[in-house]
Amino acid sequence: MPTLLNPIDAHERSIGQIFSDEYSFEIPPYQRPYAWEEGQARELLSDLLNAMDNIQTSGNIYFLGSIVLIKTPGLPRAQVIDGQQRLTTLTILLSVLRDLTTDPEIRIERRGYVFQKGSADKGTEDRFRLALRQRDQAFFKKHVQQAGATENLPDSAVLKGSEKCIVDNARFYRGTLHATDEARRNKLVAFIIQHCYLVVVAVPTPDAARRIFTVLNARGLDLTATDILKAELLERAGTTAEVPLAERWEAVERSLGRDKFVELFGHIRMIQAREKPRSALELGFRDAVPQFGGKPDNFITDLLEPLADAYLLLGEPAQIELQFGPDAAKTVRSLQRIDNKDWMPPALLRLWKRKEGDSAVVAQFLVDLERLAYFLFLMRADINDRVSRYANVMDEFEPRPATTPPSRGLGLSDVEQAQFVSALSGPLYSLARVCRPVLQRLDEALSTGGASYETIVSIEHVLPQKVEDGSEWATLFPDPAERAAWTHRLANLVLLTRRINTKASNWDFERKKKEYFVSKDGASPFPITQGVLQTSQWTAEHLKTRQETLLNKLCKVWNLSSTPVEEVANA
DSSP states (O other), X not given: OOOOSSOOEEEEEEHHHHTSTXXXXXXXXXXXXXXXXXXXXXXXXHHHHHHHHOHXXXXXXXXXXXXXXXXXXXXXEEEEEEOHHHHHHHHHHHHHHHHHOOSHHHHHHHHTTTEEOOBTTTTBOOEESEEOOHHHHHHHIIIIISTTGGGSOOOGGGOOHHHHHHHHHHHHHHHHHHTSOHHHHHHHHHHHHHHEEEEEEEESSHHHHHHHHHHHHOTTTOOOHHHHHHHHHHHHHHHHHHHHHHXXXXXXXXXXXXXXXXXXXXXXXHHHHOSOOOSOHHHHHHHHOGGGGSOHHHHIIIIIHHHHHHHHHHTOHHHHHHHHOHHHHHHHHHHHTSSOOTTHHHHHHHHHTOOTTOHHHHHHHHHHHHHHHHHHHHTTOOHHHHHHHHHHHHHHHSOOTTOOOOSSSSSOOHHHHHHHHHHHHSOGGGSTTTHHHHHHHHHHHHOSSXXXXXXXXXXXXXXXXXXXXXXXXXXHOOOHHHHHHXXXXXXXXXXXXXXXXXXXXXXXXXXXXXXXXSOTTSSOSOHHHHHHHXXXXXXXXXXXXXXXXXXXXXXXXXXXXXXXXXXXXXX
């Protein structure tokens, strides 16, 4: 038998084995910069703590995915082809945990996860276990990897790119973990080192690595999780059934598109398991979805095809309106604007399980689901909270055997409604990624026709964010505190079909209306902006009235029982 020229080595490795003398990681210069933001760093820590605290659910392990390396067997040098973001973030986390350790001896021991102390006996040299690209490494070493580096982090406001991401994530980890008692931090370190794993795919040559990377990433040649699952299903189907089942599988994939097809399998797993996945889709799908392990024909007929139909329906608001009415169509369009798709499994399940005559019930479910989704959206609930709540929603209308009814599901409590209204009445523009979808939903509610938001380019403040001395705005709002209280709130925001013009921001109100808040035909397509054009003077008193009107409209849209009129009156 001929010897393989480029054997592939793929094994699970604990993080303790990853950050050891066995590996010396290097990020090649052609790789993109480190780019994980605080939200991704937050999610990683949340997942680790959740897995650590729920041993019965997690099995006392946590799978962090895979990395691809160029590595010669027996030698530690490893060029990272895929996995830079995770290795860098784990290094930041371990460095923070090291610097927060109060016991000097343990602190020295934990330094070893980031730094290899050279040994003449072993023939090793001093080195950091991870070397970023040359342009980033000096900064990473100074502010993260060196012992005590995270105790005095620089101001990220003056940084950009990878340096900003590094410092922001280090500051987040330090702030969060500093508020945690040391016993829990020690438990977290032990869990990461002993019970967290990566699959390491190592090949000895750049050519072999490029082939692996192409298989993982090249459009049209990528081997997705669903490709692996398809191969398994067809193998079990046997030669007679293989061809017709493959044609049906591929017909569904073509109708959705490759990326959405993979997304659908993730939603199917969530519908069946009703908990956040703790393993790769191709590994965890079999256990989470018992139907997949049964007869292949039944899986496609009873699960894949009807859920694909539901998925397609959610992408067609016109069909939603035809079947469930205009309010349901507005709801689905609004849900699609949220920055996550965690609401989709309960929506898919409800559409899948609908029966003849259920149109009104399904329509109300979608309306209530939008309300819950926007509450979680405005509260910036993390993925674990979202997944748990949506699992409760599914348990409410399709209970699983031997489960108790959830205490919180689709409905919002009085406290949650008050929190929702408070968030809507506050500085909405300050909530990243939240403001635009809320304004679009509000504008749609104000519209008497079928408003389209395909051309929205920007959100503009009527009262400028920065008021120039001597301007009309300084006269209308002489109190800086009052200006600050109104600047980012609903009443002061409009939608424009043009890019923001910083020079126009400080124009007097009348000029701004006539030259900036209108389209080429002298009008605005957005009702929320038309309300400004019909106003003669922009004052604090007018803002109070407008704020109350807009809040009441949103409360009606989302059936919220409390409106903070007192807050508006006292603003």
